[in-house]
Amino acid sequence: MRIDLHAHSHVSDGTEPPAALVASAKTAGLDIVALTDHDQTAGWADAARTALELGIGLVPGMEISCKTAAGISVHLLSYLHDPTHAGLLDEIGKARDARITRARRMVELLAEDYPVDWDMVAHHSAPGATIGRPHIADALVTAGVVRTRTEAFAQVLTARSRYYVGHYAMDPVTAVKLVREAGGVPVFAHPVASARGRVVGEETFDEMIAAGLLGIEIEHRDNPEEGRQYLRELARKHDLIVTGSSDYHGAGKPNRLGENLTSKEMMERIVAAGTGTAPVGLPDLS
Template sequence: MKIDLHAHSNVSDGTEPPAGVIASASAAGLDAVALTDHDSTLGWDEASVAAREYGLAFVPGMEISCRTREGISVHLLSYLHDPAHPGLLDEITKAKDARLTRAKRMVTLLAEDYPLTWDDVIHHVAPGATVGRPHIADALVAAGAVADRSEAFAAILTSHSRYFVQHYAPDPAIAVELVRAAGGVAVFAHPVASARGRVVGERTYREMIDAGLQGLEVDHRDNPEEGRAFLRRLAAEHGLFMTGSSDYHGTGKPNLLGENLTSPEVLALIEELGTGSKVVR
């Protein structure tokens, strides 16, 4: 089986609708795929219908944006949680609202130097989607300021830019607790992706594990090989399972569906552990 447990639709910052992600997964020869949009489960129903049509197993998921006390960004993947769980739903709603306020402030700052308006950004956001920097990047591309999203993030939207604005995000250990309370399975996404920015130290791993972390996303293009070796040792030491994923965003990133895979045994374990929702077949 070919299993990819990390993909995004235009419900967050991917470029394809949920059904389009499923169609692309089928074209890539996958047998199972997870939809893990940022702080949102709005794509689950559409993806479920498409998965049945294409004969794929669909794993309902979500990627939660977190931040440590030191200000380091952490992404937590949640699989098979209850999307209506009050505690988790309240937290991601708070984060989504903060993202919207942050995006508006960034556009105001950018408009001082670039031909950019809020309407330009909204044009690239699907109805109900979580507004984020990728949508601002798409508007900058459309305005001719940069060639693509990658250049926008490298040159203008980096966290070191004067246009960057922080937004609320939960502590990663609290997010793990909420995922577990919602019947979900908690996996640390691309933990050692140092090219994205600062990565966490031992204390954060310990706090997340103590809170109930169950897995580590090890095989991911942004995890360097020496970092993957560290993650394998950590997984063995603490009894965590390991996943491999593409982090697919359609044309928004070069990541290709199926470029990293998760074993059938791990998917079976996730199914066993998750109680808030079910894999769609």
């Protein structure tokens, strides 16, 4: 069974509408795909309709932006949570608002040196999507400043550049607790992706596990092999769910659907633990 539990639509920073993303997953030979837009669940309904039409399983999810007290970025995947949970909604609402304010300021700074403006950036986002750095990257590509999103992030939008602006994000321990309260299954996304920036130490892992973290995403292109081995040992020690996934963004990144997969046994554990919302059209996991 082919299961990919990390993919983004244009509701956040992917390039495909939710329905098209599900269709792409079917074409890629997946049996189950998770929709995990950043701080958003607006794509769930369209994705669910298409999943039922095409006969592919859908795991409704979300990727939550977090930050430790030391300023280290953490991404937390939440599967099968209640999308109406008040506490979680309040926190992700703050994060979305902060993203927009941050994006506007970054565009102002970039406009001092490059031929980009807010209208150009907004053109690259879907209606209702939260504009962020990927959309700014797309505008830089259109303006001919860089060739790809990847190049934009490496050369212009890096956290070390003068154009970078931080934004509000909740503490990962708080996020884990809220996801559990919402009946969701919290999984630490690409935890040792050092090429993206600083990664957390063992203390943060311990704090998140104590708060109710249920899984870690190990098979991900941005986790180096030595880091994956550390994560495998951590998973064994704490009996954590282990996932593998693509982190697909459509045409926005080189990641391909199904390039890393989650086992059927781990999918069973996620379904058993998630009580906030139901998966859609899952094949028989027994």
